[in-house]
Structure formats: C-alpha cells, structure tokens
Amino acid sequence: MSRWDYVIVGAGSAGCVLADRLSADGAAEVLLIEAGTGNPETRPEVQVPILFPRLFGGDLDWNFSTTPQPGLADRSIPIPRGKAVGGSSVINAQLWTRGHRADYDGWAASGLTGWSHDDLQPYFDRAEQRISLTGLRYPLPVTPAFVNACARLGYAPAAEVQEGYALARATHRDGLRHSSADAYLGPARERPNLTVLADTLVRRVLFEGTRATGVEVEGESGVEVLRAEREVVLSAGSVGSPHLLLLSGVGPAGELSRHGVPVVRDLPSVGRDLTDHLLVPLAFEAMGFQSPGAVASPEQVSQYLRDRSGTLDSIISEALLFLRTREEIEAPDIEVVHLVVPLGEHERPAAHGLALGVILLRPRSRGTITLRSADPHDAPLIDPHYLSDEAGDDLATLVAGIRAAQRILRQPDFAQWLGKPLTDGALSEDVDDIAAYVRATGGSIHHLVSTCRMGTDEHSVVDPEFRVRGLTGLRVVDASAMPSLVRAHTHAPVTMLAERAADVLLQH
Ligand SMILES: Cc1cc2nc3c(=O)[nH]c(=O)nc-3n(C[C@H](O)[C@H](O)[C@H](O)COP(=O)(O)OP(=O)(O)OC[C@H]3O[C@@H](n4cnc5c(N)ncnc54)[C@H](O)[C@@H]3O)c2cc1C
Missing domain, CATH: 3.30.410.40 (Cholesterol Oxidase; domain 2)
Structure with missing residues (x-):
C-alpha cells in the first residue's frame, strides 16, 4: 500500500499523540514515518533513568549544533534532538511542567481564541492520563x-x-523512563489501520499546485513516494519541520532560489522566530x-x-x-x-x-533555521542568536x-x-x-520552538488550526508550531498542543 489518509512525519512527542488519536476509531488509514530506529526501548540507556545523558551524541541523537554564537563568545552550542520512535522524549531529561497561566493567556490575548490557560487544561489532563508521571x-x-x-x-x-x-x-513508570512512544504507541501499534515506518527519512513534501499530496521518502527500498489522501502532517520538530518545508519549496523565496529549490509558496517566516531557553x-x-x-x-x-x-x-x-x-x-x-x-x-x-x-524563561532574542543546501541529508543551519x-x-x-x-x-x-x-x-x-x-x-536546555509559528498575524506560518498558510492538505503539529516559548520545559506543552491538534483534525 502506498496511499494513506494521514501521513504523519516524525514519531516524536507530537507525532506519537497524533498517530494514536487519529487511528483510534479505525476509520482512517494512518502512516507514521520516522527517520530513526523503531525500537529504542531495547537499549538500557533508554530505560534506566540515570543513564539518559549517555544518549547524547549517540545514534539516537541527530547531533546538531548551532552556528558560532557571537553572544556566547563565538561558541557552537550542541543541539541534541531525539532520532527514534518517541523522538526527543526518548533522550530528554524527563521533567514535566505545564507552564504558567500568563503563557497561555498571552496566546489568547494575541488573537488565538480558545488557547487560554483555562481552555488548555483539559488537554494537559488528557495527556497526563496517558503519560505516567x-x-x-x-x-x-x-x-x-x-x-x-x-x-x-x-x-x-x-x-x-x-x-x-x-x-x-x-515521566517515569515503575522506575523506568516513559517516552511518548511508550505512552501513546504501545497499544496503537497493534491496530491494522496504523503503519509505523521507522528508519525512513522524509526528503520532501510533494504538491500538486498548492495541495500537499504526499511525501518522498528514503528507506531500505530506496527512494519512493507515499501518498496522503487527506493530510500530510509535519511533526518533525523545531529543526526538522522548518527544514522539510524549506526543502519542499515552502519558505522565503529568495533563500529557496539561492539553493535551487523551486518555490511552491513564498512564506518568509518559515524558520524564523526560533526561540530557545x-x-x-x-x-x-x-x-x-x-x-x-x-x-x-x-x-x-x-x-x-x-x-x-x-x-x-x-x-x-x-x-x-x-x-x-x-x-x-x-x-x-x-x-x-x-x-x-x-x-x-x-x-x-x-x-x-x-x-x-x-x-x-522568556528570551527576547530570536534566531533562524535556514538551508545549508538543498540536499535533505545536510543538516540545516541552526542560529538561535542567543x-x-x-x-x-x-x-x-x-x-x-x-x-x-x-x-x-x-x-x-x-x-x-x-x-x-x-x-x-x-x-x-x-x-x-x-x-x-x-x-x-551558557548553553541550550533544548527547548527550541516557534520556527513554524502559529498565529493570526500575516507573519505566522500556521493558522490556529495548524494549517500552513496558503496551502491545503498540510499542517505542522509540534514544538515548531508553538506561538511563543512558554515558561516551562516543553515536553508537556508540546504533548498538550498535539492533543488539541488531534481534536481539530478529527473534526474535519
Ligand atoms: C536532550 C533533551 C532534553 C530535554 N529535556 C526536557 C525535559 O526534561 N523536560 C521537557 O519538558 N522537555 C525536555 N526537552 C524538550 C522536549 O523533549 C521537546 O520539546 C519535545 O520532545 C519536542 O517534541 P516534538 O514532537 O516537537 O519533536 P521531537 O520529539 O524531537 O520529534 C521529532 C521527530 O521527527 C523525526 N524527524 C525529523 N526529521 C525527520 C525526517 N526528515 N524524516 C523522518 N523523521 C524525521 C525525528 O527523528 C523525531 O523522532 C528536552 C529535549 C532534549 C533534546
């Protein structure tokens, strides 16, 4: 089979939530694609709480680093990101914090109706019924x-x-780490209408006109095309999602042309507004x-x-x-x-x-994710501009x-x-x-957000329903879509955001 209703790119904190929720009633065929390994739980470092620092720099880490940072004595700062089913929740430091009332009330005040602190608490509650704390x-x-x-x-x-x-x-359960894959994919993986494709790199999103129709992937059987009848959802994280949009011709037209990428949609804010703790x-x-x-x-x-x-x-x-x-x-x-x-x-x-x-907690500095080249194997340039x-x-x-x-x-x-x-x-x-x-x-505590920022303003990349502006059949649901950086470690807020996105998608 090479056609699905939903194609979700990236099995991280957000992607695991979506894969579970969208496949739950059996009505839709769902494909979850992940560049990293499908079974990280076989490693002791992934399971035993104290061992997680050993995962940094290993094969479950994309091993990114920033461009030299003038604000930090020209040092390049390591940017670990999880590369496995479970994403960064497989290698993260396991803290769970919801964020401050002012974070979400600020989002609502910026025009995001339905995103106030009180509106969002049910989604955190729902997440906490699944993730063991x-x-x-x-x-x-x-x-x-x-x-x-x-x-x-x-x-x-x-x-x-x-x-x-x-x-x-x-995020622990009985003395073991508890990733988003453990919490959300365990039972879902048995469903006949959910396919999890690991060890498969998504190279770009494919379009007919301005409609996303599927993705081009590279895995064991070489390069192939996988079709989405309804939606492609990018959940590749704050580095991966803007990178994929840029590789696919969605971003600042000048930057795309410089790298020889045909422009599908000139969207200057893709990869901008990078914010980190x-x-x-x-x-x-x-x-x-x-x-x-x-x-x-x-x-x-x-x-x-x-x-x-x-x-x-x-x-x-x-x-x-x-x-x-x-x-x-x-x-x-x-x-x-x-x-x-x-x-x-x-x-x-x-x-x-x-x-x-x-x-x-609330930095004013903003950075960028930009293309290094049009080759999907080349990491993008990450410049948080600390x-x-x-x-x-x-x-x-x-x-x-x-x-x-x-x-x-x-x-x-x-x-x-x-x-x-x-x-x-x-x-x-x-x-x-x-x-x-x-x-x-100073260094990163790994809370990169807002590189495909949600908003109601014309400079935002996705609208309040996670749709990429000016395109159809394409959404972004992960830390990159966060309207701004919250006063919290970001795993819980990203999980909340994905729970909400699942509701939005299921209503369409
Ligand atoms: C080292 C570290 C420690 C952290 N500690 C904490 C903490 O203690 N508490 C907390 O709340 N937060 C913490 N965080 C942050 C938190 O884990 C992240 O904000 C959250 O996991 C991000 O979720 P996401 O779904 O946006 O992205 P991710 O979970 O990173 O998922 C993205 C997924 O997409 C995949 N992907 C990317 N590109 C492609 C592609 N082209 N093709 C196919 N697949 C692709 C990736 O491999 C990955 O699995 C930490 C993060 C890190 C890295």
Whole structure:
C-alpha cells in the first residue's frame, strides 16, 4: 500500500499523540514515518533513568549544533534532538511542567481564541492520563537544602501555579523512563489501520499546485513516494519541520532560489522566530553526598536490578524554582533548576557535585533555521542568536537570575554540601564578571520552538488550526508550531498542543 489518509512525519512527542488519536476509531488509514530506529526501548540507556545523558551524541541523537554564537563568545552550542520512535522524549531529561497561566493567556490575548490557560487544561489532563508521571522517589540529602534555602529567602512552595519552588515530577513508570512512544504507541501499534515506518527519512513534501499530496521518502527500498489522501502532517520538530518545508519549496523565496529549490509558496517566516531557553550552570564539587550515576556501585546496580529502586532511578534535576527578578513583572522570568550532578561546560561525568542551572524563561532574542543546501541529508543551519536583543534585556535578566541563585547557595542550608566551584566566577558578585560568565558557560536546555509559528498575524506560518498558510492538505503539529516559548520545559506543552491538534483534525 502506498496511499494513506494521514501521513504523519516524525514519531516524536507530537507525532506519537497524533498517530494514536487519529487511528483510534479505525476509520482512517494512518502512516507514521520516522527517520530513526523503531525500537529504542531495547537499549538500557533508554530505560534506566540515570543513564539518559549517555544518549547524547549517540545514534539516537541527530547531533546538531548551532552556528558560532557571537553572544556566547563565538561558541557552537550542541543541539541534541531525539532520532527514534518517541523522538526527543526518548533522550530528554524527563521533567514535566505545564507552564504558567500568563503563557497561555498571552496566546489568547494575541488573537488565538480558545488557547487560554483555562481552555488548555483539559488537554494537559488528557495527556497526563496517558503519560505516567512520578514524583521523586529517592531525593538526595542535598535536595532539602535547596528547598529550605528557597523558603528561607521567602519564596513560596507553589508548584501548581509555576511560581515558587517545588520538587520535580518526571515521566517515569515503575522506575523506568516513559517516552511518548511508550505512552501513546504501545497499544496503537497493534491496530491494522496504523503503519509505523521507522528508519525512513522524509526528503520532501510533494504538491500538486498548492495541495500537499504526499511525501518522498528514503528507506531500505530506496527512494519512493507515499501518498496522503487527506493530510500530510509535519511533526518533525523545531529543526526538522522548518527544514522539510524549506526543502519542499515552502519558505522565503529568495533563500529557496539561492539553493535551487523551486518555490511552491513564498512564506518568509518559515524558520524564523526560533526561540530557545538558555541555561547557565553554577557547578560545585560535592561535600558529603554522592551524585547518582557518577560511579554506580555494584550494590546500587544490584539494588536497581532487584526492584528498580535506589539512586539509579534519578532524574538528576530534583527541584525547581520559578522566580521574578523584578517585582513589577506579571510572571516569573527565571527558573533555577537544582541538579545533583556538576552539569555544564565543566561537566565531569565521573565526578560528584551539584549545580544550579539558571534558565532565561522568556528570551527576547530570536534566531533562524535556514538551508545549508538543498540536499535533505545536510543538516540545516541552526542560529538561535542567543543574547542578541538590542536592549540587552536577556543578558540583564540572566545576570539578575544568577545573583538570585547565588543567594540561594549562600544560605546556611547549603554550607555542609557545597565544595569548591568547578567554574571560575560561579560566585562572583561583580556584574561584568557575571555577564562574562554567562557568555563563557551558557548553553541550550533544548527547548527550541516557534520556527513554524502559529498565529493570526500575516507573519505566522500556521493558522490556529495548524494549517500552513496558503496551502491545503498540510499542517505542522509540534514544538515548531508553538506561538511563543512558554515558561516551562516543553515536553508537556508540546504533548498538550498535539492533543488539541488531534481534536481539530478529527473534526474535519
Ligand atoms: C536532550 C533533551 C532534553 C530535554 N529535556 C526536557 C525535559 O526534561 N523536560 C521537557 O519538558 N522537555 C525536555 N526537552 C524538550 C522536549 O523533549 C521537546 O520539546 C519535545 O520532545 C519536542 O517534541 P516534538 O514532537 O516537537 O519533536 P521531537 O520529539 O524531537 O520529534 C521529532 C521527530 O521527527 C523525526 N524527524 C525529523 N526529521 C525527520 C525526517 N526528515 N524524516 C523522518 N523523521 C524525521 C525525528 O527523528 C523525531 O523522532 C528536552 C529535549 C532534549 C533534546
């Protein structure tokens, strides 16, 4: 068979939701195409929570990196992306956060009717009925120090509204990682009307006039065409979806022509509006505790193998704090993640340590995804343009966030756990030194969004029903379609968005 009703490109956080929901009633023939492997769950690193950092740079990772970033001392920043059925949820850090009320009410205020915080909660609820969430089962003794220090400084314990501090929740089930493939594709894969085609690269979307009719793919049997009777849905992620649109002739006409790609639709905003969360780590040697997984003892391994308990069942980021650097703003602009490993540029995998990761929640800087060449095998150019906003607000907010994190570290609660800084300047109080520290150590926390931005304005790429403007039979449903970056780790918001998209598609 080479014709389906729906052809979904990319089996990641969004694609797995769509494949399940669109095939559930048996009425439509659904094809889910994935460039990566079909059975990542056979690898221990994919299953055992503490092992996930080992997936970075391996064959389940696209292994992208940015162009040199002038705002970050001209460094190229690694951009891992999952390449397997399950997508980035297979290699991600397992945190689950819904986002702040102001994020979604802001979307509604921009004209996206039906996208307010209250409108969207049922979709999060629906996602949480499928994805298994677990609280911390074995917090390290240093984690109460973070919580107590936050309380001592007057922050509120307020996880639900995402302002204040909270212990983390993770996408785990019974001591194992729980990806979107586990949550959504398990039972769906048995359905006769759902086909999952792994190890198959989609090279471009095909059109008749302005109607998408299918995709050209490259797999075991060479290059072939697969037809969509109703819709092609791109769920290839914030890098993959704009890349595919550009390869298919949908994007800025000038850029397409420069690479010899025939223009199907001049859509200047494809690949623009790239927004990402920048994280600056403050890393220290450990005193009096052991980082999980740094050196797993035979006892820890056998305990985990016995009943999946103990510190190998760790998500590393054990607690979060969402804070406002200025009283007058409406919602948090900084998140501080409490990590029980010495994460960052100076990460030493076998070392015991801790780090506070300071995250800029609402960056003003915007970047781009552009073609490197017209060859689908060539990764696109990824330029997040970190810290490029003219007024310098992004850097100023990060500096204020770092000062807030330093105050936490100076509380007496931390005194017994905090060893030497692993990075020169982590505790510097001088504003210029801190700014230099940001540029020298900042990196991505992998929340790229908005490269096929949804909106009601003419510069948006997709409309509120996920349709690519000016074309028929083609939608984009994934992190790239997000109207703007939310104050959250993006897995839950992307899952919510896909749940909503499934409703939209099923109503047509
Ligand atoms: C290392 C890492 C850590 C993270 N940690 C967290 C976290 O702790 N909490 C959190 O909330 N979020 C986290 N995130 C972010 C979150 O995982 C992503 O925002 C989310 O998974 C994105 O979902 P998506 O559906 O847009 O894309 P993806 O899940 O990336 O799916 C895209 C899929 O499309 C496939 N694809 C791409 N191009 C093609 C093509 N041409 N042909 C065929 N298939 C293709 C890819 O292989 C992939 O499977 C993390 C991300 C990473 C990478």
